[in-house]
Amino acid sequence: MLRLLPLLMLAGTPAAQDVHDVPEQVQALLRDYQGQVPGASVLVLRDGEPLLRAAWGMADLEAGVPATPRSCYRLASLTKQFTAAAILLLAQDGRLSLHDPARRWLPSLPPAAAAVTLHHLLSHTSGLVDYEDVLPAGLDRQVHDADVLAILGGQDRTYFPPGSAYRYSNSGYALLALVVERASGQDFPAFLRERIFAPLGMATAVAHREGHDTVAHRAWGYSQAGGAWVRTDQSPTSAVLGDGGIYASVDDLARWEAALHDDRLLRQPWRGLMFAPHTATDEPDVPHYGYGWRLNGDSTWHSGESIGFRNAIVRWPRQRLAVVVLSNRDEPGPYPLALALGRLYGAPAAGAGP
Template structure:
């Protein structure tokens, strides 16, 4: 373990000295080496269209790192490794980590009833625990289904709580089934605030992003912070790319509100191999099967992670964005794809890219 820790800290030192953030003479990021096979897979993202950022990490090294297409179509801003994309549901692993950090410090317990922290929830939530929220087994109603169909104003995590306060029922007995729940992760963000005495965005910045050197990662709040080197989201409508960056649910932080870049996520990936952030026991909890799912590509769910054999992964999907992080810890291999368009889903691409390395490792 000491050798593994030293190796990962060496990787962070390389990051800090500019391996991932090196600039060429023109002041831009140094592009990754070409790879015709990956370039062919990403062809639809290249050119004057909403783009993608791709990173492959193997044994702590960036073996492929490249941007394709545009972060801002209107002015031709290209995608780079420093471009910050909305992670959508990839954000859930950060929310889960915030809860695990507080649990290992004794500020809360995963078996706490959620009503200990959010007492305004109705009686139907009496038996729901934080563990249920983390593993999508709470039975809470989906807040998206409770919003007016013609809603245009953005809801926030606290608004999700208010929507659920009026619903004295659950979809099933808490703990008895799996059903993916954005509502649960919005409530977890509020629990982080209650247990830590800091708002969720501040906690993430102080306890996760800054310690790991994720300099520009942010749980974005419009009017409160700015997203550096921001990618805007787009949808193809009537054959043209139109900006569709925000929806009424885009301001909810706990289930999908984080922006980050490839370079930030390389630091995040490194921290998942050793106890610099979460202790070993907490890391094991995050990646242990907490519940069986009904999803063929992920038969088990941990805490913010889908689990399929050796693969730990999660995708993110919100208006104008698709993302995925796919990890094979036993092979120290990770593939990260961030895109600023409504489709296609990048998970199949990540599998294809990962297989190129797995074929040589097995």
């Protein structure tokens, strides 16, 4: 276990650690991200204090902009925990019930979805068809959450009876963003900004809509092709917000992590529902899924993967320890890296995955 003096509290604006000053064990783990390559921003928190806050590589290869802890990455499926929190806030407000049929809020869903509830959408037990598998052939534009609803409206079938099994579903979380809009009377980005980002001081977090807002300190996504890194920042599904459309920095996520330990945003038992084992899964390192979180013994975690981005957040709540890795490249997946960093800083071995 590394024993380092913590950095300044994130309530201020601490300087990033010089990557040359971090321990050799950390340098070795981040070797693939060093130099003129797509980078990674990394944060290790204990008791709300950053033990490691640094970045490697580049946020923008073409412009020569290095990655920093303030760089904002497309969170991809790390977004789901915020979508889940938005639904829970509305339930806490009495604006909706987790047992509401999805068709109460989205009546254009097909008859096959009649038994699907918001709980099923949150816990990936709806059985709804994955919209990415039924996108129109020759699609030459980006789809949005409303397009997902339209696509699913033409799919009068489910993979299994709602509530009877688990299948990870981007469709479900795109629909949940639309439920947030209809139950709150606000668009999804505005609701997140007013109810989550602004109250927590997540100054650069945004549910990004091209042409409507600007991503501060933006990290652009890249993929390898022919031995070189090529910008691949967007795909036809990158504009869907509920399942993956938030951009944020590790500094933003430090403030989010703090809010998961107290009542500043969600009161108990609402906050606890995010981490309750709502359904068993057959995924590696995921015995159970909560609402927007994967549960694995002592740890709660989630990964985020979309074209040009790979991210992970792993939390060990009993130890008040959390690791965040955000990267603007399509490989490698950072979940093993986050686990390795966690172990360096005192995460328990049992139940923490490989």
